[in-house]
Amino acid sequence: MTVPVIGVLALQGDVREHVAALTGAGADARPVRRPGELDAVDGLVVPGGESTTISKLVDIFEMREPIDKRIAAGMPVYGSCAGMIMLAVEVLDGRPDQRGFAGVDMTVRRNAFGRQVDSFEAPVALTGVDGGPFHAVFIRAPWVERVGPDVEVLGRVTDGPAADRIVAVRQGNLLATSFHPELTGDLRLHRHFVELVRASR
Amino acid sequence: MSESAAPTPATAVGTARVKRGMAEMLKGGVIMDVVTPEQAKIAEDAGAVAVMALERVPADIRAQGGVSRMSDPDMIDGIISAVSIPVMAKARIGHFVEAQILQALGVDYVDESEVLTPADYANHIDKWAFTVPFVCGATNLGEALRRITEGAAMIRSKGEAGTGDVSNATTHMRKIRQEIRRLQSLPDDELYVAAKELQAPYELVKEVAEQGKLPVVLFTAGGIATPADAAMMMQLGAEGVFVGSGIFKSGNPAQRAAAIVKATTFHDDPDVLAKVSRGLGEAMVGINVDEIPQPHRLAERGW
Numbered sequence: 001m002t003v004p005v006i007g008v009l010a011l012q013g014d015v016r017e018h019v020a021a022l023t024g025a026g027a028d029a030r031p032v033r034r035p036g037e038l039d040a041v042d043g044l045v046v047p048g049g050e051s052t053t054i055s056k057l058v059d060i061f062e063m064r065e066p067i068d069k070r071i072a073a074g075m076p077v078y079g080s081c082a083g084m085i086m087l088a089v090e091v092l093d094g095r096p097d098q099r100g101f102a103g104v105d106m107t108v109r110r111n112a113f114g115r116q117v118d119s120f121e122a123p124v125a126l127t128g129v130d131g132g133p134f135h136a137v138f139i140r141a142p143w144v145e146r147v148g149p150d151v152e153v154l155g156r157v158t159d160g161p162a163a164d165r166i167v168a169v170r171q172g173n174l175l176a177t178s179f180h181p182e183l184t185g186d187l188r189l190h191r192h193f194v195e196l197v198r199a200s201r
Numbered sequence: 202m203s204e205s206a207a208p209t210p211a212t213a214v215g216t217a218r219v220k221r222g223m224a225e226m227l228k229g230g231v232i233m234d235v236v237t238p239e240q241a242k243i244a245e246d247a248g249a250v251a252v253m254a255l256e257r258v259p260a261d262i263r264a265q266g267g268v269s270r271m272s273d274p275d276m277i278d279g280i281i282s283a284v285s286i287p288v289m290a291k292a293r294i295g296h297f298v299e300a301q302i303l304q305a306l307g308v309d310y311v312d313e314s315e316v317l318t319p320a321d322y323a324n325h326i327d328k329w330a331f332t333v334p335f336v337c338g339a340t341n342l343g344e345a346l347r348r349i350t351e352g353a354a355m356i357r358s359k360g361e362a363g364t365g366d367v368s369n370a371t372t373h374m375r376k377i378r379q380e381i382r383r384l385q386s387l388p389d390d391e392l393y394v395a396a397k398e399l400q401a402p403y404e405l406v407k408e409v410a411e412q413g414k415l416p417v418v419l420f421t422a423g424g425i426a427t428p429a430d431a432a433m434m435m436q437l438g439a440e441g442v443f444v445g446s447g448i449f450k451s452g453n454p455a456q457r458a459a460a461i462v463k464a465t466t467f468h469d470d471p472d473v474l475a476k477v478s479r480g481l482g483e484a485m486v487g488i489n490v491d492e493i494p495q496p497h498r499l500a501e502r503g504w
Contacts, residue, residue, distance in 0.1 A: 010229070011229070011466050012228070012229040012230045012466060013229060013230075014222075014225040014226055015228070016228075017225060033467070048225070048226045049227075049228070049229070049230070049250070050226065050227070050230060050251070050287075052245060052285065053249070053250050053286075053462070056462075057248060057462070057463075057466055060463060061466075082226070094285065095245070095285060111285065115307045115308075115309055116223055116308075116309035116333060117214065117215070117304060117309075117332045117333050118214060119214065119219040119222075119223060120212055120214045120216075120219060121212070121213050121216055122212040122213075137218055138219075139219055139222050139223050139226055140226075140309070160212050180222060183218060184218075
Protein backbone atom coordinates (compact mmCIF):
# COMPACT_ATOMS: atom_id res chain seq x y z
CA MET A 1 0.00 0.00 0.00
CA THR A 2 1.59 3.27 -1.07
CA VAL A 3 1.70 6.30 1.19
CA PRO A 4 -0.47 9.18 -0.08
CA VAL A 5 1.19 12.58 -0.39
CA ILE A 6 -0.91 15.27 1.28
CA GLY A 7 -0.12 18.96 1.19
CA VAL A 8 -1.04 21.56 3.81
CA LEU A 9 -1.67 25.01 2.35
CA ALA A 10 1.10 26.95 4.14
CA LEU A 11 0.30 30.60 3.51
CA GLN A 12 -0.77 31.28 7.11
CA GLY A 13 -2.20 29.34 10.06
CA ASP A 14 -1.63 26.17 12.08
CA VAL A 15 0.25 24.34 9.34
CA ARG A 16 2.61 22.45 11.64
CA GLU A 17 -0.25 20.84 13.63
CA HIS A 18 -1.89 19.53 10.45
CA VAL A 19 1.42 18.23 9.09
CA ALA A 20 1.99 16.41 12.40
CA ALA A 21 -1.57 14.98 12.48
CA LEU A 22 -1.37 13.81 8.83
CA THR A 23 2.03 12.23 9.42
CA GLY A 24 0.62 10.46 12.48
CA ALA A 25 -2.30 9.27 10.32
CA GLY A 26 0.07 7.63 7.83
CA ALA A 27 0.45 10.27 5.10
CA ASP A 28 3.54 11.83 3.57
CA ALA A 29 2.63 15.38 4.64
CA ARG A 30 4.30 18.54 3.40
CA PRO A 31 3.64 22.30 3.31
CA VAL A 32 2.45 23.73 -0.03
CA ARG A 33 2.93 27.39 -0.96
CA ARG A 34 3.55 27.29 -4.73
CA PRO A 35 1.66 25.92 -7.75
CA GLY A 36 4.56 23.53 -8.49
CA GLU A 37 4.31 22.05 -5.00
CA LEU A 38 0.58 21.52 -5.45
CA ASP A 39 1.24 19.36 -8.51
CA ALA A 40 3.11 16.87 -6.33
CA VAL A 41 0.31 16.14 -3.85
CA ASP A 42 -2.66 13.74 -3.94
CA GLY A 43 -4.75 15.75 -1.47
CA LEU A 44 -4.74 19.09 0.31
CA VAL A 45 -5.55 20.42 3.78
CA VAL A 46 -6.52 24.06 4.21
CA PRO A 47 -5.56 24.76 7.84
CA GLY A 48 -7.01 26.91 10.58
CA GLY A 49 -5.92 30.53 10.49
CA GLU A 50 -7.35 33.88 9.49
CA SER A 51 -9.55 33.34 6.43
CA THR A 52 -9.29 36.97 5.20
CA THR A 53 -5.49 36.70 5.21
CA ILE A 54 -5.41 33.27 3.57
CA SER A 55 -7.90 34.37 0.91
CA LYS A 56 -5.74 37.39 0.07
CA LEU A 57 -2.49 35.42 -0.06
CA VAL A 58 -4.10 32.74 -2.25
CA ASP A 59 -4.69 35.44 -4.88
CA ILE A 60 -1.37 37.26 -4.48
CA PHE A 61 0.68 34.09 -4.81
CA GLU A 62 -1.51 32.73 -7.65
CA MET A 63 -2.73 29.58 -5.93
CA ARG A 64 -6.47 30.04 -6.53
CA GLU A 65 -6.72 28.83 -10.10
CA PRO A 66 -4.48 25.77 -9.65
CA ILE A 67 -6.39 24.71 -6.52
CA ASP A 68 -9.80 25.26 -8.18
CA LYS A 69 -8.63 23.15 -11.14
CA ARG A 70 -7.47 20.32 -8.90
CA ILE A 71 -10.76 20.44 -6.95
CA ALA A 72 -12.69 20.22 -10.23
CA ALA A 73 -10.54 17.22 -11.19
CA GLY A 74 -11.52 15.46 -7.94
CA MET A 75 -8.59 16.16 -5.58
CA PRO A 76 -9.68 15.55 -1.96
CA VAL A 77 -9.49 18.64 0.24
CA TYR A 78 -10.09 18.96 3.98
CA GLY A 79 -10.57 22.37 5.58
CA SER A 80 -10.71 23.14 9.34
CA CYS A 81 -12.19 26.43 10.59
CA ALA A 82 -10.66 29.04 8.25
CA GLY A 83 -10.22 26.09 5.86
CA MET A 84 -13.98 25.45 6.04
CA ILE A 85 -14.61 29.09 5.14
CA MET A 86 -12.17 28.79 2.22
CA LEU A 87 -14.13 25.76 0.95
CA ALA A 88 -17.56 27.46 1.09
CA VAL A 89 -19.14 28.87 -2.06
CA GLU A 90 -20.86 31.54 0.05
CA VAL A 91 -19.55 33.34 3.17
CA LEU A 92 -21.57 35.58 5.50
CA ASP A 93 -19.96 38.23 7.72
CA GLY A 94 -16.77 38.06 5.69
CA ARG A 95 -15.03 40.85 3.85
CA PRO A 96 -16.85 41.90 0.66
CA ASP A 97 -13.87 40.88 -1.48
CA GLN A 98 -13.32 37.61 0.38
CA ARG A 99 -13.52 34.56 -1.87
CA GLY A 100 -13.11 30.88 -1.21
CA PHE A 101 -12.38 28.07 -3.62
CA ALA A 102 -14.99 26.60 -5.94
CA GLY A 103 -15.76 24.08 -3.22
CA VAL A 104 -18.68 22.90 -1.11
CA ASP A 105 -22.21 24.09 -1.96
CA MET A 106 -22.82 25.65 1.45
CA THR A 107 -23.25 29.00 3.17
CA VAL A 108 -20.93 29.57 6.11
CA ARG A 109 -21.12 32.33 8.72
CA ARG A 110 -17.74 33.61 9.96
CA ASN A 111 -17.11 34.01 13.72
CA ALA A 112 -20.64 32.66 14.15
CA PHE A 113 -20.25 31.53 17.77
CA GLY A 114 -18.91 34.95 18.83
CA ARG A 115 -15.55 36.45 19.73
CA GLN A 116 -12.57 34.73 21.37
CA VAL A 117 -14.12 34.85 24.87
CA ASP A 118 -16.88 32.62 23.42
CA SER A 119 -14.44 30.07 21.96
CA PHE A 120 -15.15 26.65 23.48
CA GLU A 121 -14.60 22.93 23.65
CA ALA A 122 -17.54 20.51 23.30
CA PRO A 123 -18.29 16.97 22.15
CA VAL A 124 -19.49 16.49 18.55
CA ALA A 125 -20.70 13.17 17.14
CA LEU A 126 -19.51 12.63 13.57
CA THR A 127 -21.23 10.37 11.05
CA GLY A 128 -18.76 8.00 9.42
CA VAL A 129 -16.09 8.29 12.12
CA ASP A 130 -16.08 5.45 14.68
CA GLY A 131 -15.02 5.57 18.31
CA GLY A 132 -17.48 7.96 19.92
CA PRO A 133 -17.93 11.71 19.80
CA PHE A 134 -15.10 14.05 18.97
CA HIS A 135 -13.83 16.37 21.66
CA ALA A 136 -14.04 19.42 19.41
CA VAL A 137 -12.19 22.72 19.85
CA PHE A 138 -13.96 25.77 18.38
CA ILE A 139 -11.92 29.00 18.07
CA ARG A 140 -13.77 32.03 16.70
CA ALA A 141 -15.37 29.33 14.65
CA PRO A 142 -17.79 29.47 11.71
CA TRP A 143 -20.94 27.39 11.37
CA VAL A 144 -22.84 26.23 8.30
CA GLU A 145 -26.18 27.93 7.69
CA ARG A 146 -27.20 26.30 4.42
CA VAL A 147 -26.20 23.17 2.56
CA GLY A 148 -26.95 22.23 -1.03
CA PRO A 149 -28.57 18.91 -2.05
CA ASP A 150 -25.21 17.20 -2.66
CA VAL A 151 -23.81 18.05 0.76
CA GLU A 152 -23.88 15.47 3.54
CA VAL A 153 -24.08 16.85 7.09
CA LEU A 154 -21.61 14.88 9.25
CA GLY A 155 -21.90 16.63 12.58
CA ARG A 156 -23.83 19.14 14.66
CA VAL A 157 -23.35 20.84 18.03
CA THR A 158 -25.21 18.73 20.61
CA ASP A 159 -26.06 21.23 23.36
CA GLY A 160 -25.82 24.84 24.54
CA PRO A 161 -27.12 27.99 22.83
CA ALA A 162 -25.77 26.88 19.43
CA ALA A 163 -27.27 23.36 19.65
CA ASP A 164 -28.04 21.76 16.27
CA ARG A 165 -25.74 24.07 14.30
CA ILE A 166 -23.95 22.23 11.50
CA VAL A 167 -20.20 22.00 12.12
CA ALA A 168 -19.00 19.20 9.83
CA VAL A 169 -19.89 18.45 6.20
CA ARG A 170 -18.82 16.42 3.20
CA GLN A 171 -19.46 16.86 -0.50
CA GLY A 172 -17.78 14.19 -2.61
CA ASN A 173 -14.06 14.43 -1.88
CA LEU A 174 -14.37 17.69 0.03
CA LEU A 175 -14.50 17.59 3.83
CA ALA A 176 -14.88 20.56 6.19
CA THR A 177 -15.17 21.10 9.96
CA SER A 178 -15.73 24.25 12.04
CA PHE A 179 -13.45 22.83 14.71
CA HIS A 180 -9.78 21.87 15.00
CA PRO A 181 -9.06 18.12 15.38
CA GLU A 182 -5.38 18.99 14.75
CA LEU A 183 -5.20 20.59 18.22
CA THR A 184 -6.42 17.61 20.23
CA GLY A 185 -4.18 14.68 19.32
CA ASP A 186 -7.28 12.74 18.18
CA LEU A 187 -6.21 11.50 14.75
CA ARG A 188 -9.48 9.86 13.66
CA LEU A 189 -10.55 12.62 11.30
CA HIS A 190 -7.12 12.89 9.71
CA ARG A 191 -7.08 9.09 9.26
CA HIS A 192 -10.51 9.35 7.66
CA PHE A 193 -9.15 11.99 5.26
CA VAL A 194 -6.00 9.98 4.48
CA GLU A 195 -8.29 7.04 3.54
CA LEU A 196 -10.34 9.37 1.32
CA VAL A 197 -7.15 10.46 -0.46
CA ARG A 198 -5.94 6.88 -0.78
CA ALA A 199 -9.28 5.78 -2.27
CA SER A 200 -9.30 8.66 -4.75
CA ARG A 201 -5.98 7.83 -6.35
CA MET B 202 -20.98 11.24 24.84
CA SER B 203 -20.00 8.91 27.69
CA GLU B 204 -17.61 7.24 25.25
CA SER B 205 -15.55 10.40 24.90
CA ALA B 206 -12.11 9.99 26.46
CA ALA B 207 -11.90 13.64 27.45
CA PRO B 208 -12.61 14.27 31.14
CA THR B 209 -13.55 17.93 30.57
CA PRO B 210 -17.17 19.05 31.08
CA ALA B 211 -19.50 18.92 28.10
CA THR B 212 -18.89 22.51 27.05
CA ALA B 213 -16.10 24.74 28.34
CA VAL B 214 -14.91 28.25 27.48
CA GLY B 215 -11.63 29.95 28.38
CA THR B 216 -9.63 26.70 28.56
CA ALA B 217 -5.87 26.70 28.06
CA ARG B 218 -6.51 24.87 24.79
CA VAL B 219 -8.77 27.50 23.26
CA LYS B 220 -6.51 30.30 24.52
CA ARG B 221 -3.30 28.75 23.19
CA GLY B 222 -5.12 27.46 20.12
CA MET B 223 -6.20 30.99 19.19
CA ALA B 224 -2.50 31.95 18.99
CA GLU B 225 -1.80 28.86 16.84
CA MET B 226 -4.28 30.26 14.30
CA LEU B 227 -2.29 33.51 14.05
CA LYS B 228 0.96 31.75 13.11
CA GLY B 229 2.73 32.89 9.98
CA GLY B 230 0.83 36.17 10.23
CA VAL B 231 1.39 39.83 11.02
CA ILE B 232 -0.34 41.69 13.87
CA MET B 233 -0.39 45.45 13.34
CA ASP B 234 -0.65 48.35 15.81
CA VAL B 235 -3.51 50.71 14.88
CA VAL B 236 -4.86 53.85 16.57
CA THR B 237 -8.03 54.50 14.51
CA PRO B 238 -10.73 52.43 12.74
CA GLU B 239 -9.36 53.74 9.40
CA GLN B 240 -5.92 52.33 10.18
CA ALA B 241 -7.53 49.07 11.27
CA LYS B 242 -9.24 48.82 7.85
CA ILE B 243 -5.91 49.47 6.09
CA ALA B 244 -4.31 46.71 8.17
CA GLU B 245 -7.11 44.25 7.41
CA ASP B 246 -6.98 45.13 3.70
CA ALA B 247 -3.24 44.47 3.73
CA GLY B 248 -3.76 40.94 5.11
CA ALA B 249 -3.06 41.41 8.84
CA VAL B 250 -4.17 38.39 10.94
CA ALA B 251 -5.12 40.73 13.81
CA VAL B 252 -4.81 44.33 14.93
CA MET B 253 -3.58 45.79 18.22
CA ALA B 254 -5.81 48.70 19.25
CA LEU B 255 -3.80 51.49 20.88
CA GLU B 256 -4.18 55.17 21.64
CA ARG B 257 -0.63 55.98 20.60
CA VAL B 258 1.92 53.84 18.78
CA PRO B 259 5.13 53.19 20.77
CA ALA B 260 7.12 55.79 18.78
CA ASP B 261 4.69 58.49 19.96
CA ILE B 262 4.58 57.17 23.53
CA ARG B 263 8.35 57.47 23.50
CA ALA B 264 8.32 60.97 22.01
CA GLN B 265 5.53 62.36 24.20
CA GLY B 266 6.44 60.72 27.49
CA GLY B 267 4.07 60.72 30.46
CA VAL B 268 2.12 57.77 31.88
CA SER B 269 0.79 55.50 29.18
CA ARG B 270 -2.40 53.52 29.91
CA MET B 271 -5.07 51.27 28.41
CA SER B 272 -6.91 52.87 25.47
CA ASP B 273 -10.30 54.56 25.70
CA PRO B 274 -13.12 51.94 25.43
CA ASP B 275 -14.84 54.05 22.72
CA MET B 276 -11.75 53.84 20.60
CA ILE B 277 -11.47 50.07 21.10
CA ASP B 278 -15.19 49.64 20.29
CA GLY B 279 -14.70 51.66 17.11
CA ILE B 280 -11.91 49.36 15.97
CA ILE B 281 -13.82 46.18 16.93
CA SER B 282 -16.75 47.26 14.77
CA ALA B 283 -14.52 48.36 11.87
CA VAL B 284 -12.86 44.98 11.18
CA SER B 285 -13.74 41.28 11.15
CA ILE B 286 -10.26 40.06 12.14
CA PRO B 287 -9.30 39.58 15.82
CA VAL B 288 -8.69 42.72 17.88
CA MET B 289 -6.07 42.81 20.63
CA ALA B 290 -5.50 45.58 23.16
CA LYS B 291 -2.87 46.43 25.73
CA ALA B 292 -3.15 46.54 29.52
CA ARG B 293 -0.42 47.85 31.82
CA ILE B 294 1.80 45.23 33.51
CA GLY B 295 0.01 44.15 36.70
CA HIS B 296 -3.12 46.21 35.98
CA PHE B 297 -5.71 43.46 36.32
CA VAL B 298 -8.65 45.90 36.26
CA GLU B 299 -7.63 47.27 32.85
CA ALA B 300 -7.57 43.62 31.75
CA GLN B 301 -11.05 43.05 33.22
CA ILE B 302 -12.33 46.04 31.25
CA LEU B 303 -10.73 44.82 28.02
CA GLN B 304 -12.32 41.39 28.53
CA ALA B 305 -15.72 43.04 29.10
CA LEU B 306 -15.26 45.00 25.83
CA GLY B 307 -14.83 41.70 23.97
CA VAL B 308 -11.24 42.07 22.80
CA ASP B 309 -9.85 38.78 21.50
CA TYR B 310 -6.42 38.96 23.20
CA VAL B 311 -4.93 41.14 25.93
CA ASP B 312 -1.28 42.20 25.65
CA GLU B 313 0.14 42.77 29.14
CA SER B 314 2.66 45.16 27.75
CA GLU B 315 5.88 46.88 28.78
CA VAL B 316 5.08 49.55 26.17
CA LEU B 317 2.60 51.00 28.68
CA THR B 318 3.72 52.28 32.08
CA PRO B 319 3.73 49.38 34.58
CA ALA B 320 1.01 49.50 37.27
CA ASP B 321 2.71 47.02 39.59
CA TYR B 322 6.46 46.64 39.94
CA ALA B 323 6.25 43.30 41.74
CA ASN B 324 3.39 41.28 40.26
CA HIS B 325 2.13 40.57 36.79
CA ILE B 326 -1.57 39.86 36.20
CA ASP B 327 -2.91 36.43 37.24
CA LYS B 328 -3.90 35.51 33.72
CA TRP B 329 -5.51 32.18 34.67
CA ALA B 330 -8.33 34.21 36.25
CA PHE B 331 -9.53 35.39 32.81
CA THR B 332 -11.51 33.92 29.91
CA VAL B 333 -9.72 36.17 27.43
CA PRO B 334 -6.21 34.95 26.53
CA PHE B 335 -3.03 36.98 27.16
CA VAL B 336 0.18 37.59 25.26
CA CYS B 337 3.24 38.79 27.20
CA GLY B 338 6.69 40.00 26.24
CA ALA B 339 9.95 38.27 27.14
CA THR B 340 13.63 38.97 26.65
CA ASN B 341 14.80 35.48 27.62
CA LEU B 342 13.52 31.96 28.33
CA GLY B 343 13.14 32.38 32.11
CA GLU B 344 10.96 35.44 31.64
CA ALA B 345 8.86 33.64 29.01
CA LEU B 346 8.32 30.64 31.31
CA ARG B 347 7.36 32.86 34.27
CA ARG B 348 4.72 34.55 32.11
CA ILE B 349 3.42 31.14 30.95
CA THR B 350 3.26 30.05 34.62
CA GLU B 351 1.07 33.08 35.28
CA GLY B 352 -1.21 31.99 32.43
CA ALA B 353 0.11 33.69 29.28
CA ALA B 354 -1.16 31.79 26.22
CA MET B 355 1.27 33.40 23.77
CA ILE B 356 4.74 34.97 24.08
CA ARG B 357 6.40 37.65 21.99
CA SER B 358 10.04 38.56 22.19
CA LYS B 359 10.13 42.17 23.39
CA GLY B 360 12.63 43.95 21.20
CA GLU B 361 12.70 47.68 21.81
CA ALA B 362 9.33 49.12 20.78
CA GLY B 363 9.00 52.40 18.91
CA THR B 364 12.57 52.50 17.62
CA GLY B 365 12.57 50.89 14.17
CA ASP B 366 15.82 49.30 15.38
CA VAL B 367 15.53 45.53 15.07
CA SER B 368 18.70 44.71 17.03
CA ASN B 369 16.99 44.03 20.36
CA ALA B 370 14.35 41.83 18.75
CA THR B 371 17.19 39.84 17.24
CA THR B 372 18.97 39.58 20.60
CA HIS B 373 15.84 38.44 22.44
CA MET B 374 14.81 35.90 19.82
CA ARG B 375 18.32 34.44 19.61
CA LYS B 376 18.54 34.33 23.40
CA ILE B 377 15.24 32.46 23.84
CA ARG B 378 16.09 29.95 21.12
CA GLN B 379 19.64 29.50 22.44
CA GLU B 380 18.39 28.78 25.97
CA ILE B 381 15.90 26.24 24.59
CA ARG B 382 18.70 24.47 22.69
CA ARG B 383 20.81 24.44 25.85
CA LEU B 384 18.00 22.75 27.81
CA GLN B 385 17.69 20.12 25.09
CA SER B 386 21.36 19.29 25.51
CA LEU B 387 21.19 18.77 29.29
CA PRO B 388 20.87 15.36 30.98
CA ASP B 389 17.69 14.94 33.05
CA ASP B 390 19.41 15.35 36.40
CA GLU B 391 20.73 18.80 35.46
CA LEU B 392 17.28 20.16 34.61
CA TYR B 393 16.54 20.82 38.31
CA VAL B 394 19.36 23.31 38.57
CA ALA B 395 18.50 24.71 35.14
CA ALA B 396 14.98 25.42 36.46
CA LYS B 397 16.45 27.16 39.49
CA GLU B 398 18.70 29.28 37.28
CA LEU B 399 15.85 30.16 34.92
CA GLN B 400 13.63 30.95 37.93
CA ALA B 401 10.91 28.88 36.31
CA PRO B 402 8.94 25.78 37.42
CA TYR B 403 10.71 22.47 36.85
CA GLU B 404 7.71 20.91 35.03
CA LEU B 405 7.72 23.66 32.40
CA VAL B 406 11.50 23.50 32.01
CA LYS B 407 11.31 19.74 31.49
CA GLU B 408 8.53 20.15 28.92
CA VAL B 409 10.59 22.68 26.96
CA ALA B 410 13.65 20.40 27.12
CA GLU B 411 11.59 17.51 25.70
CA GLN B 412 9.68 19.44 23.03
CA GLY B 413 12.44 21.82 21.95
CA LYS B 414 9.95 24.67 21.93
CA LEU B 415 7.79 26.75 24.24
CA PRO B 416 4.39 25.21 25.09
CA VAL B 417 2.79 28.32 23.53
CA VAL B 418 3.28 30.22 20.28
CA LEU B 419 6.31 32.54 20.08
CA PHE B 420 6.00 35.75 18.05
CA THR B 421 8.47 38.62 17.74
CA ALA B 422 7.97 42.34 18.35
CA GLY B 423 9.78 45.61 18.85
CA GLY B 424 11.63 47.50 16.13
CA ILE B 425 10.42 45.64 13.02
CA ALA B 426 10.22 48.24 10.21
CA THR B 427 10.85 46.48 6.89
CA PRO B 428 9.88 43.26 5.08
CA ALA B 429 13.49 42.12 5.52
CA ASP B 430 13.27 42.68 9.29
CA ALA B 431 10.13 40.54 9.48
CA ALA B 432 11.67 37.79 7.34
CA MET B 433 14.87 37.74 9.41
CA MET B 434 12.89 37.30 12.63
CA MET B 435 10.94 34.43 11.03
CA GLN B 436 14.20 32.80 9.94
CA LEU B 437 15.47 33.19 13.51
CA GLY B 438 12.51 31.12 14.71
CA ALA B 439 9.65 33.53 15.32
CA GLU B 440 6.24 32.02 14.45
CA GLY B 441 4.78 35.40 13.49
CA VAL B 442 5.36 39.13 13.77
CA PHE B 443 3.98 42.14 15.62
CA VAL B 444 4.62 45.44 13.83
CA GLY B 445 4.01 48.55 15.89
CA SER B 446 5.16 51.95 14.76
CA GLY B 447 6.86 50.51 11.67
CA ILE B 448 3.77 50.67 9.47
CA PHE B 449 1.83 53.83 10.29
CA LYS B 450 4.98 55.87 10.93
CA SER B 451 6.22 55.09 7.40
CA GLY B 452 5.69 56.95 4.12
CA ASN B 453 3.20 54.52 2.56
CA PRO B 454 1.49 52.41 5.28
CA ALA B 455 -0.84 50.36 3.03
CA GLN B 456 1.93 49.25 0.72
CA ARG B 457 4.42 48.59 3.52
CA ALA B 458 1.83 46.61 5.51
CA ALA B 459 1.07 44.39 2.50
CA ALA B 460 4.79 43.91 1.81
CA ILE B 461 5.49 42.81 5.39
CA VAL B 462 2.60 40.30 5.20
CA LYS B 463 4.05 38.76 2.03
CA ALA B 464 7.58 38.75 3.45
CA THR B 465 6.39 36.92 6.56
CA THR B 466 4.79 34.12 4.52
CA PHE B 467 7.74 33.77 2.12
CA HIS B 468 10.40 34.58 4.73
CA ASP B 469 12.75 31.95 3.32
CA ASP B 470 12.50 32.95 -0.35
CA PRO B 471 14.94 35.80 -1.23
CA ASP B 472 13.37 36.26 -4.69
CA VAL B 473 9.98 37.05 -3.18
CA LEU B 474 11.63 39.21 -0.51
CA ALA B 475 13.51 41.23 -3.14
CA LYS B 476 10.29 41.77 -5.07
CA VAL B 477 8.21 42.93 -2.10
CA SER B 478 10.99 45.19 -0.74
CA ARG B 479 10.91 47.45 -3.82
CA GLY B 480 9.38 50.93 -3.96
CA LEU B 481 8.01 51.12 -0.42
CA GLY B 482 8.95 54.77 0.15
CA GLU B 483 10.29 56.05 3.44
CA ALA B 484 10.64 53.65 6.36
CA MET B 485 9.98 55.07 9.82
CA VAL B 486 12.82 57.34 10.87
CA GLY B 487 13.97 55.30 13.83
CA ILE B 488 16.22 55.64 16.84
CA ASN B 489 19.28 53.54 17.65
CA VAL B 490 18.59 51.61 20.85
CA ASP B 491 22.15 52.40 22.00
CA GLU B 492 21.32 56.09 22.06
CA ILE B 493 18.31 55.66 24.36
CA PRO B 494 19.21 56.28 28.02
CA GLN B 495 18.76 53.15 30.15
CA PRO B 496 15.65 54.35 32.10
CA HIS B 497 13.80 54.92 28.82
CA ARG B 498 14.30 51.41 27.48
CA LEU B 499 10.94 49.64 27.47
CA ALA B 500 12.31 46.09 27.22
CA GLU B 501 13.67 46.37 30.74
CA ARG B 502 10.17 46.73 32.16
CA GLY B 503 8.89 43.38 33.41
CA TRP B 504 10.97 40.68 35.05
